[in-house]
Amino acid sequence: MAAMPNVEARGQATFDCASEAAMAAETKASRATSTVRLIGLTKTFSPNIVALKGVDLDIPGGEFFTLLGPSGCGKTTLLRMIAGLEHATGGEIEIGGRAVTHIPAHKRNVNTVFQSYALFPHLSVRDNIGFGLRMCGVKKPDIQKRVIETAKFIKISELLDRKIDQLSGGQKQRIALARALINEPDVLLLDEPLSALDAGLRGELQIELLRIQRRLGMTFIFVTHDQQEAMVMSDRIAVLSDGHIQQVGGPKQLYERPDNLFVAHFMGHSNLFPIQKHDANGVYTELGRIVGRFESGTHMLIRPETVTLTPGQSEGDNHLSASVVERIYRGSVAEYRLNCGATELVAKCNNCGQDMFEVGDTVTVVVETDGLVTLNE
Ligand SMILES: Nc1ncnc2c1ncn2[C@@H]1O[C@H](COP(=O)(O)OP(=O)(O)O)[C@@H](O)[C@H]1O
Ligand SMILES: [Mg+2]
Numbered sequence: 001m002a003a004m005p006n007v008e009a010r011g012q013a014t015f016d017c018a019s020e021a022a023m024a025a026e027t028k029a030s031r032a033t034s035t036v037r038l039i040g041l042t043k044t045f046s047p048n049i050v051a052l053k054g055v056d057l058d059i060p061g062g063e064f065f066t067l068l069g070p071s072g073c074g075k076t077t078l079l080r081m082i083a084g085l086e087h088a089t090g091g092e093i094e095i096g097g098r099a100v101t102h103i104p105a106h107k108r109n110v111n112t113v114f115q116s117y118a119l120f121p122h123l124s125v126r127d128n129i130g131f132g133l134r135m136c137g138v139k140k141p142d143i144q145k146r147v148i149e150t151a152k153f154i155k156i157s158e159l160l161d162r163k164i165d166q167l168s169g170g171q172k173q174r175i176a177l178a179r180a181l182i183n184e185p186d187v188l189l190l191d192e193p194l195s196a197l198d199a200g201l202r203g204e205l206q207i208e209l210l211r212i213q214r215r216l217g218m219t220f221i222f223v224t225h226d227q228q229e230a231m232v233m234s235d236r237i238a239v240l241s242d243g244h245i246q247q248v249g250g251p252k253q254l255y256e257r258p259d260n261l262f263v264a265h266f267m268g269h270s271n272l273f274p275i276q277k278h279d280a281n282g283v284y285t286e287l288g289r290i291v292g293r294f295e296s297g298t299h300m301l302i303r304p305e306t307v308t309l310t311p312g313q314s315e316g317d318n319h320l321s322a323s324v325v326e327r328i329y330r331g332s333v334a335e336y337r338l339n340c341g342a343t344e345l346v347a348k349c350n351n352c353g354q355d356m357f358e359v360g361d362t363v364t365v366v367v368e369t370d371g372l373v374t375l376n377e
Contacts, residue, residue, distance in 0.1 A: 031061030033096035033109070034186040034219040036082060041091035043077050043243075051077040053243040054091070059221065059236075061096075061186075064213050066222045068230040068266070069240035075223040078240075079189045082221065084108045096186055111180040115192040117172045119164045119179070125151075126160040129178045136183075146182055154178045154212070170201045177209070187219045194229065206232050227267050231255065239263050256303070261377050264301055270346045271302040275374065283374070286343035290367060291317040297374030304348040306371025309336065309363045318367040320345075324357050340365055 036059040043052040051074045059065045067075045080086040082093060084105030093101045100108050111132075119128050129150060130143040138146075151157045156174050164172065173193055180188055190209075194202045210233050213220045224230050230237045231251040239246045239254065239262070246266075247259045258264040264272055273285035275298060282291040285300050294300070313321050322340035334356050336347045345365060349356075357363055 034061040037094040039092040044089045062217045064235045066230045066234040066237045073240045074243045109186045111185040112189040117176045150182045190222045287341040292369035294374045301373040304346045308366040314364045320365040324361045
């Protein structure tokens with residue numbers, strides 16, 4: 001195994017101005033080797049389960065890239081194919097510009113962190129982290145040194161002599177991460193690594209994982225079915241359904257400008273209304289007429305946080321009369337379910353201590369056309 005700069009030195013270099021030139025050269029080199037390109041990738045499991053139906057993706061080196069989609073859409077299969085743990089039925093995989101489609105897993109400089117941790121219960125934390133290096137024939141003192149450095153980087157030094165069954169879920173996931181990073185892969189693959197953890201710890205580890213990725217400048221390909229998690233962590237996200245990509249974009253783009261109904265629903269949108277008629281002045285939906293210039297589409301999306309509620313009825317373009325059906329208190333926001341026109345609309349208002357509306361109140365929904373998107377099925 002080639003001698004590579006150790007994990008901690010790579011991480012610290014990001015913050016060390018004195019070694020900026022060296023860092024730039026190294027980052028450039030590591031980014032070039034950690035690009036991932038998928039070209040028309042397909043996978044059929046026998047007899048005829050089609051898991052992937054032609055996936056094209058270009059992931060630049062150093063990106064935090066997320067595969068997001070519902071259970072069974074092909075996320076794990078795609079990750080396993082990049083790792084070399086599953087053969088492609090068709091298409092090509094390139095890592096660092098090198099075709100690896102037919103190269104076995106152990107010859108790709110890629111590591112995977114699994115949801116199930118996949119740690120060896122009979123080994124200590126220290127031996128779990130050093131396992132990969134031992135298999136590669138690295139000398140014992142070198143393994144010890146790198147285990148200590150990696151443990152320090154992941155902040156688990158005090159756990160090194162524990163057994164795996166003496167660890168919490170969050171600690172086990174850190175050990176799994178350390179074990180994957182010690183090999184200094186060009187690309188780290190993470191298959192729902194946080195989904196077994198409780199919400200608080202999960203939120204903390206999301207931020208920590210993102211910081212680690214930023215310090216290392218390594219490509220992370222992260223799998224999740226949780227759109228909030230994907231938005232918090234990712235530079236870009238690919239939304240998958242049923243073996244193909246629906247849309248690729250940054251979190252803001254996917255949330256604010258979904259291409260189609262599937263992406264809109266998956267990003268958590270509820271206010272999606274079929275467009276009944278579209279003319280030069282605007283569109284007609286079950287809510288009534290909405291004035292403005294909109295691109296053509298089958299549906300109108302109104303993001304709940306972009307509407308304003310005012311008390312009583314007021315006249316004007318895009319002032320819709322509504323009544324409060326339900327109020328859900330969510331701490332920082334109040335969510336209102338409103339009867340509006342012939343349908344139901346959801347509005348979210350920042351909770352800044354002002355009086356809230358009551359169930360049964362008549363309100364006016366003021367719709368800002370900037371917050372509207374037309375999209376297709
Ligand atoms: N080894 C396998 N044999 C047969 N079918 C499989 C196998 N692995 C996955 N599949 C099928 O491929 C599809 C995608 O699965 P998977 O990649 O695990 O989805 P996800 O990770 O998004 O939940 C599913 O229909 C699943 O049942
Ligand atoms: Mg999966």
